[in-house]
Amino acid sequence: MDKLIPTVNKLQDVFNTVGQDQIDLPQIVVVGSQSSGKSSVLENLVGCDFLPRGSGIVTRRPLVLQLVNVPYDENNAGPRAQFLHLPNQVFTDMTEVRREIERETDRLAGSNKGIVKTPIHLRISSPDVLSLTLVDLPGITKIPVGDQPADIETQTRNLVYEYISKPNSIIVAISPANVDIVNSESLKFAREVDPKGTRTIGVITKIDLMDRGTNSLEILTGRVYPLRLGFVGVVNRSQEDTQANKPIAESLKEEAEFFGGHPIYRTIQQHCGTATLAKVLNQLLLQHIRDHLPSIKTKINALISQTEHELASYGQMSAGSDLVSKSSRLLKMITVFANEFTSSIDGSASEMSTAELCGGARLYYIFNDIFAAGLDSVNPTASLTNNDIRTAIRNSSGPRASLFVPEIAFQLLVKPQIKSLEPPAQRCVQLAYEELMKVGLSCGNNEMRRYPRLHAKVMQVVSDLLRERVGPTAAYVESMIAIERAYINTNHPDFIGGPGAISDLQRKLDRKRKDITRSRAREVSKLATRQRSVDGDTVVVSAEETIVDTAIDPAEVDDAVDDVRTSRGKPNGVTNDEYPRAASGTLRRPGSGSPLGSSSAASGQGKFFNSFFGANGRRDVLQMASDELRTNSNSVIPMPNRLSHISGDGTSLDDEAAALSAQLSADLTVSEQRDEMETALIRSLITSYFQIVRKSVQDLVPKAIMHLLVNEVCENMQNRLVEELYKETIIEELLQEDPTLVAERDQCAAMLDVYKKAFAIINEAM
Incomplete structure (x- = not known):
């Protein structure tokens, strides 16, 4: 147990040599408002005057105070102080210690009453102190005074929270007895980070200044504001005693007499006096260190592993500097x-x-x-x-x-x-x-x-x-x-060629013609809904009298009417032989060898395709061009207003089919038919050859x-x-190495050394 606090002190020294605090070490943090008696409590614990005093904020940097109990030495009977930033200088005059604190504070914080987070580390060794590690923080303030910064309250609040929010910190909340406890700023701060009060101890100062007839019994016994670690009451030196340089030893003696002779406080001696506070803090710190030291060791071990990995990422240092x-x-x-x-x-x-x-x-x-x-x-x-x-x-x-x-x-x-x-x-x-x-x-x-x-x-x-x-x-x-x-290799085996393009175009037209024919046949078949006799002839009359603005292929009409004749019976005994069909599917006139709508121009175009594309590409060009135009263009061929009577020999129907073919031939000149055909063929040939090149x-x-x-x-x-x-x-x-990278690697190596030293210190203590 005697090694625990020195162990933590060593760890603090080790970690602060590199200006970082990577480990949450067990420590006691003193928090209080300005003029709450915080500095007097610390001086009573040390037994000498060493802290700066004055109006406004005096403590403007955190002060890490390490109290080390050493055996009595006749040659060095008084306390000895040593700053971490002056490792080779020992102070025996506490007045010089106070001046050094002021100089070091002004060096970083300046002279405008501002505060900084960088702490000052001070170690005081004396046979009259109990081993403790305390952190004195700037007093809590609300209103900037004089040349204090306008945001002094925010700065102070952030600094206090940074220290007391660490789980391994024991909070010493200083509150004056002559101020209602419900207005205590230190207890308010402590409650925000420690709502259950498991690591907060309250210190009530200036008990001797309370109004006559009042006392702090209810507070010290925890009946007003309960804390797990309880409250301790102390009596500080007055401002007059401080200015008169009254020895602290004499003040501590008067404090003991006050509590011992008081009719109420003498019944709760375990809650009164600076000596009691020192013992309580010592025991709390020892217990806190003992409980958290194993987890600290584990944390340091993990940091060693992480830092070694980080250092390896920077690469190894150059083994040789010669040219070879x-x-x-x-x-x-x-x-x-x-x-x-x-x-x-x-x-x-x-x-x-x-x-x-x-x-x-x-x-x-x-x-x-x-x-x-x-x-x-x-x-x-x-x-x-x-x-x-x-x-x-x-x-x-x-x-x-x-x-x-x-x-x-x-x-x-x-x-x-x-x-x-x-x-x-x-x-x-x-x-x-x-x-x-x-x-x-x-x-x-x-x-x-x-x-x-x-x-x-x-x-x-x-x-x-x-x-x-x-x-x-x-x-x-x-x-x-x-x-x-x-x-352009038109002999490529994958090229569709002329005959192939014609065949492909014909297949597309046939497919479209079949689709349209089926649709139109269904429409025409609806016309045969009833029969009646006119002059003794069988006639098919439309249920819908007209078909307006519908483009119908004459061949479709022929096919549909033929189907009707087949299904309804042949009029006047006409046989199938009397209605021969051409190869293209169009009706032939009885006794005629050519299909309806054929012409010498169409015959001539067939010879043209035979001469250019060969026997394999022979098609009825006029029929293909007409179908293509009919399928793809917006032209509409009107139907006669009424289906004529169908006589026994079918003359009227043939006349209408012939009229349709004649009208189509009039609308489509041979030149237009040829243009449409050539355009479609060229597109097919371009697409085929383009696909070959793309592949x-x-x-x-x-x-x-x-x-x-x-x-x-x-x-x-x-x-x-x-x-x-x-x-x-x-x-x-x-x-030449990157200077920034070298600095980072050196810092990483320094941190690795710190962690290894800290690990060795803990191993020695355990």
Whole structure:
């Protein structure tokens, strides 16, 4: 037990040598308002005058007071004082101690009555004191006086809370007896941080100054304001005694006589007197230290481990200062950097981020997600209008009318579309370059980062190397697109070609025709809802008399009417043979060999397609162009206002179908039919060839980037670094450590020494 308080004193000395208080050490904190008698209590505990006195705030810095009980020595009978900031100087004159406190306070706090948080450490050794560690804080004030700062109340409050809020602090709350206890500022502060009162002891001062007929019995016995540690009453020297330099020993004797002769206080001697207060504080501090010392040891052990890890992060100090040692160290750091760069690309690095993609994984994402999405977003015909295509066809024909779709027009139109693949490809190159720069910035171990000039030079070399390689890579990608545009290979096995384009267009038209036919057939079938006889003939009459503004293919009408005839029976005994159909599905007139609506122009167009696309591409061009226009345009072909009577031979219906075909032929000239056909074919051919080129570009650009940029940089990184940095003339400059980093490392090393010393002190005490 005798070693516990000296142990804490040693710990305080050790921790405060580095200007930090990382450990919450057990200590007694004295709190009180101005003029509450706080300084007198401390001087009574020490047994001598040593604290500055005066009006206003006198204590403007925390004073850590270590009282050490030493054996009596005839040669040094009086107290001896020693400041932590003056370790080699011992004070025996307490007046000089007071002056030194004032000088040290003014040195940091100035002379304007402001306060600072940096404490003053004072150790007083004497045979007349009990071992204690006390912290004297500035008195609590509310109103600035004189040249005190306007926020003096806030400054004082923050400083007091900083000390009393620590769990290992015992709070000594000073309250004068001549002021109502409910107005005690010290007890109010203590209650906020210690609501249960488990670590607060109350001290009632100036008991001898209470009005006659009053006493502090109820307070001292805890009936007014209960505290777990209780209250102690003391009698201080008066201001007159202080100014007259009345010895404290004499004042303590008078205090004992006061309490011993008082009719009320003599019954509660265990709550009265400075001697009682010293014993109580000594026992409380010893018990507090004994309870918390194991946890302090654990905390210090954890701090040692953390600080060792932090110190290791700064890197080891240079083992040698000669040129050979520095050259070897430089070469090692260059090799480590180059290997780390390559490992980040290969995915074999020892440390990888789990928060985001980086290195090789990021390159893979750029190639297969960002670049692929950029290519897919390019629409090969979005920027081409029908007028653009027609103009290109006509320009490529010169002064002559073309006999077929010119191949020059196709090439003229497809080349700009291939050019649109270059921006996504170049963007892919740029993204890969940026990712390699990020990899370079993230590489470099802690040892290299100790040398800012070396790290900056390494990044400069990496940047130069990347810029050297990104230029040829971008040029190669540009050349790749130019190569694709230089020769349009219409014999590519994946190219759809002319016959394929016609077949594809016909399939689309057939699909649309079938959908429309089904819809129109359902509408026409609704007309056959009832039958009636007119002049002895069977007639189908519409339930809805008219169909207005509906575009109906004559072939659809033929099919629907034929279905009605089949289902309702053949009128007047007409057989199926009397209604032969053409291959295209249109009705033939009885006795006629050609379908309704056919013309010599349509026949001529069939020969044109046969001559250009071959036998495999033969189609009825007029029928396809008419269907395409009917499906895609906004033109509407009106239906007659009423379905005519269907005679026995179907003449009226055939006449209407013929009228529709004639009207369609009048609306669509042969030239317009051909323009629509050629536009659709050109779009199909451009889309097919563009997809071939896009597939090729998507495959070759990542390969080019890996070969010309990534692999070249990884293979040449170490050689370039050695070539640029491994020079005797600049080694000294490159290996100059960062002064800030050196200071941080030295501070970390000092803290590690402090923790180790503190751990050794605790081990000795335990």
